[in-house]
Amino acid sequence: MYDVTPDLVWVWQKLEAAVTGLLHQYGYQEIRFPLLEKTALFHSAIGEVTDVVEKEMFTFSDRKGVSISLRPEGTASTVRAVLENGLVYNEPQKLWYSGPMFRYEKPQKGRNRQFSQIGVEVFGYPGPEADAELLLMTHRLWQQLGIDNVRLELNTLGSADCRAAYRSVLIKYFEQHLDVLDEEAKNRLHSNPLRLLDAKNPAMQTVIKAAPSITDYLSDASKEHFARLCAILDACDVPYDINQQLVRGLDYYSHNVFEWITDELGAQGTLCAGGRYDALVEMQGGKPTAATGFAMGVDRLVELIVEKNIWQPPAQTDVYVVWDKQVGVDQVMAISEQLRSDIPGVSVMMHLTAASFKSQFKKADKAGARFTLILGPDEMAQQQISVKTMQDRNVPQQQLSYSDMVSFLKQQLSE
Numbered sequence: 001m002y003d004v005t006p007d008l009v010w011v012w013q014k015l016e017a018a019v020t021g022l023l024h025q026y027g028y029q030e031i032r033f034p035l036l037e038k039t040a041l042f043h044s045a046i047g048e049v050t051d052v053v054e055k056e057m058f059t060f061s062d063r064k065g066v067s068i069s070l071r072p073e074g075t076a077s078t079v080r081a082v083l084e085n086g087l088v089y090n091e092p093q094k095l096w097y098s099g100p101m102f103r104y105e106k107p108q109k110g111r112n113r114q115f116s117q118i119g120v121e122v123f124g125y126p127g128p129e130a131d132a133e134l135l136l137m138t139h140r141l142w143q144q145l146g147i148d149n150v151r152l153e154l155n156t157l158g159s160a161d162c163r164a165a166y167r168s169v170l171i172k173y174f175e176q177h178l179d180v181l182d183e184e185a186k187n188r189l190h191s192n193p194l195r196l197l198d199a200k201n202p203a204m205q206t207v208i209k210a211a212p213s214i215t216d217y218l219s220d221a222s223k224e225h226f227a228r229l230c231a232i233l234d235a236c237d238v239p240y241d242i243n244q245q246l247v248r249g250l251d252y253y254s255h256n257v258f259e260w261i262t263d264e265l266g267a268q269g270t271l272c273a274g275g276r277y278d279a280l281v282e283m284q285g286g287k288p289t290a291a292t293g294f295a296m297g298v299d300r301l302v303e304l305i306v307e308k309n310i311w312q313p314p315a316q317t318d319v320y321v322v323w324d325k326q327v328g329v330d331q332v333m334a335i336s337e338q339l340r341s342d343i344p345g346v347s348v349m350m351h352l353t354a355a356s357f358k359s360q361f362k363k364a365d366k367a368g369a370r371f372t373l374i375l376g377p378d379e380m381a382q383q384q385i386s387v388k389t390m391q392d393r394n395v396p397q398q399q400l401s402y403s404d405m406v407s408f409l410k411q412q413l414s415e
């Protein structure tokens, strides 16, 4: 777990603001749920045979001995919340959430024990249009953020029936290659054979590549679902690669699954992952409700933006107030206050102790101030304020009355 220091916080804020704005453009609404849930929720909603539940949760007992866990992801909680609040009763929902998730992982680049996700969950739309909208939205997001070199990998797992047929074929296939499977793969072979397809062990890759493909076990309806998604993406000029090895480890996934991947972050290059999970709401005690969604890793996006210098830091301060101690701090504070009232939203930083002009100007530079106001005895005697344009040495320093100074700043700051 790590701290986000002030020199980087602006990236997080700008990113969160961009995503929030985009979600609003598409008509998604925010939902907020607790950081803690009963452990049982994650066991039933994520599945027993998954990395997250088997080895990644922060789990402990509360004072009454009930097992609770820090949320490792947001889908389980969203489903619980929509059911408890009756949100999907005969009506669709397009929801998003954002915030910290917790997984006990081996910390490394792109993999933290507390990390941040922005997730989207859509309920009540069984057709591929909802999946398509998620992909169009994320595609637009990369463009807005200035991130290129991110590719979309897409696959379909078909309906639950198709998958059941494929599952037994897959078990038979891997049983013929037991000598190559590692312990984890052997343990999962019967409970979650699809998961073997995205095992990372290099020694298993040849066998995995040669495994039978789900494509051969899809019903016509499942093929059609996927083809319609691809057709929308084609019509909207969103490029994608079909990757038949792409599976989401969880049992309740069906039909479309996808990942947005960059090669610029090394091994942890998946920025956003998701898919359709039509079975989950019913598994959690609701009426059968189609659902699809994704979660994106905000830490990785921030890392990419910082490493590739995609954004420049914004000017922190509009106006820095430099003053001489003969003027008196009361008057300087009163003027700074007046300025904050007269120019809504302006950032005014005032030097909080008496100091030499030289050191105050140094601070103004460091704060990235666009303008400094100079309040010295001469200025005060003439009821004037000197204004210096910091980032353009060609603009001469000028002495203005307070109200002319306000007009000047208003005009300059709006440019």
Ligand code: ATP
Binding pocket: 073, 103, 105, 110, 111, 112, 113, 114, 115, 116, 117, 270, 271, 272, 273, 274, 295, 296, 297, 298, 299, 300
């Ligand atoms: P992986 O196979 O890399 O472990 P995952 O399947 O566990 O990924 P998801 O549960 O699908 O990942 O989470 C969605 C996204 O959240 C990931 O694509 C990634 O961007 C981000 N993410 C997941 N775990 C972490 C982590 N420990 N630290 C930082 N980001 C993470």
Ligand code: MG
Binding pocket: 051
């Ligand atoms: Mg993981």
